[in-house]
Amino acid sequence: MPKRIALLGIYHESNTFAENPTTLIDFEKGHSLTGQDIRKEYEHAHHEVGGMIEVIDAAGMELVPVVFSEATPGGTVSGDTYATLKAAMLARLEEVLPIDGCLVVPHGAGVSENFPDMDGDWISAVRARLGDDIPIAGSLDLHANVSPLMVASTDAFVSYKKNPHVDQRQTGKAVAGILVKMLEEGIKPKQVLVQVPQAISIEQQFTSNEPCKSLYAFADELSRKEDILSISILLGFPYADVQEMGTSLVIVSDNNPEAALEVGRQLESYILENRESFVGTKNDIPTTIRMVADRAKPVLLLDMGDNIGGGSPGNNICLLEGLEADGTYSYFVCIYDPEAVIRAAEHRPGDAFDLSITGTAKEGLKDITLSVTLLRISDGHFTEDTPRHGGQVNYYMGKTVVLGRSNGSVIMVTSLRMPPFSLGQLTSCGVDPAMFDVVIAKGVIAPIAAYAPVCPSIIQVNTPxxxxxxxxxxxxxxxxxxLFPFENP
Incomplete structure (x- = not known):
């Protein structure tokens, strides 16, 4: 009789400063999967769930997919939504018992109205139901804000090591590998959490560049120490006002918590000794537009204040207004405005008309009216066959219109918020990113995996x-x- 391994997750990165709460409909528009639909969606995806499936199958064990609920990053998860998701997950878990092991897939920065440590709450509920003898291992996004409850409720956590997150499948394989060794070889993971008194600025979290490059190289050296199974650097998600916000370290040892703690303290010392390098510099919009002149085109402008992957609304028009006022460069920008999509879709491709788009400016919501030509109407479905940030294969941005400006600029308007994780978002609508002077992507680091191959220059912009x-x-x-940089420990 093969060992049975349950797989379940509630996955959300919650921005507590975002105005609108995340509700059940947001999860339904994302991924709300149960049973074998989880395998169908992720078995061949670049996602941690795909890596978990691969390893459990190879070990000859039976994977029992239970629930995977995921929504695009956004505001705090409403109390009713989280209660519904948690109750459904625990009920479905009950239906598949008994099991021999459990894989959990949180993001690590989930916040609900009634449970600021949302991930700690649902994982501890799973632990309470399974008891201490059933091993539980899980994956974490490297932007997780890790709580003691999350660590106490699991045997081992392993996080992504790359930002953009192109190693999600490998992370899932590593997590499942530890679980398999617990069941087949009897290893006894012991993990420790070190909460570093530092919050790393979001634009400094590009793991292939300094200062993170040297930090991860140091962690790689420490991972070779005896009894160390895994080192996870959780750079943290600064847009959640919760107690655990900030950088943390999770070190998993083979029954040697003292060795794990020693490694954690060494990494903590390294981060604090180099604290200033993790703060970063900030380019405002006028400075950025001046910088474009001397950069190889197209220039990727990362709209950090409207980072959809961090929970923003996806409708910031500050860069759009700046480029329109300057008038020098052709640009591409994608904006979320479902009402504008409806109005534009009343026309036919080739029609010229004035369109009002509602977006967020420095002073708040405002309308901007532009003369445009309708180039294309899309159903919003596209796919990605290369590992990109987020690990997804199938995407849906809702009904979408592509609008041209007289200077060759293109504005894409979507009915659903869509993080810019794939060039398929453009190419599926007949848009060639190489044709512009400037490409605006509403993100910080995540879009680089997709856009760097076509954008030789990249500038991070400190938008509001x-x-x-x-x-x-x-x-x-x-x-x-x-917590540095707020205080100096």
Missing amino acids: GVTQADMTMFSYKNRRRP
Whole structure:
């Protein structure tokens, strides 16, 4: 009789500064999967669930997919939504018992109205139901804000090591590999959590560049120490006002918590000794537009204040207004405005008309009216066959219109918020990113995996919004103290 391994997850990165809560419909528009539909969606995807499936299958064990619920990053998960998701997950888990092991797939930065440590809450509920004798291992996004409850409720966590997250499938394989060794070889993982008194600025979290490049190289050296099974550096998600916000380390040992703690303290010392390098510089919009002149085209402008992958609304028009006022460069930009899509779709491709788009400016919501030509109407479906940030294969941005400007610029308007994780978002609509001087992507680092092959120059722009780069501009009530750069420990 093969060992039975349950797989379940509630996956959300929650921005507590975003105005609108995340509701059940947002999960339904994302991924709300049960049973074998989870395998169907992810078995061949670049996602951690795909890696888990691969390893469990190879070990001759029976994977029992239970629930995987995921929504695009957004505001705090409403109390009713989380209660519904959690109750459904636990009910379906009950139906598949008994099991021999469990794989959990949180994001690590989930927040609900009633449970600021949402991931810790549902994982601890799973632990309570399974008891201490059933091994539980899980994956984490490297933007996780890790709580003691999350670590106490599991035997081993392993996080992504790359940002953009192109190693999600490998992470899933590593997590499942530890679980398999627990069941087949009897290893006894012991993990420790070190919460570093530092919050790393979001634009400094590009793992292939400094300062993260040297940090991860140091972690790789430490991973060779005896009894160390895994080192996870959780760079943190600064847009959640919760106690565990900030950088943390999860070190998994083979029954040697002292060795794990020693490694954690060494990494913590390294981060604090180099704390200033993790703050970063901030380019405002006028400075950025001046910088474009001397850069190889197209230039990728990363709209950090409207980072959809960090929970922003996806409708910031600050860069659009700046480029329109300057008038020098052709550009591409994607904006979320379902009402504008409806109005534009009343026309036919080739029609010229004035369209009002509602977006977020520095002073708040406002309408901007532009003369446009309708180039294309799309159903919003596209696919990605290469590992990109997020690990997904199938995408849906809702009904979408592609609008041309007289200077060759293109504005794409979508009915659903869609993080810019794949060039398929453009090419599926007949848009060639190489044709522009400037390509605006509403993100910080994640879009680089998709856009760098066609954009020789990249500039991160400190735009206003609920994901603005300077975290010290937000008003926190619940974060831990001291925490650099707010305080100097």
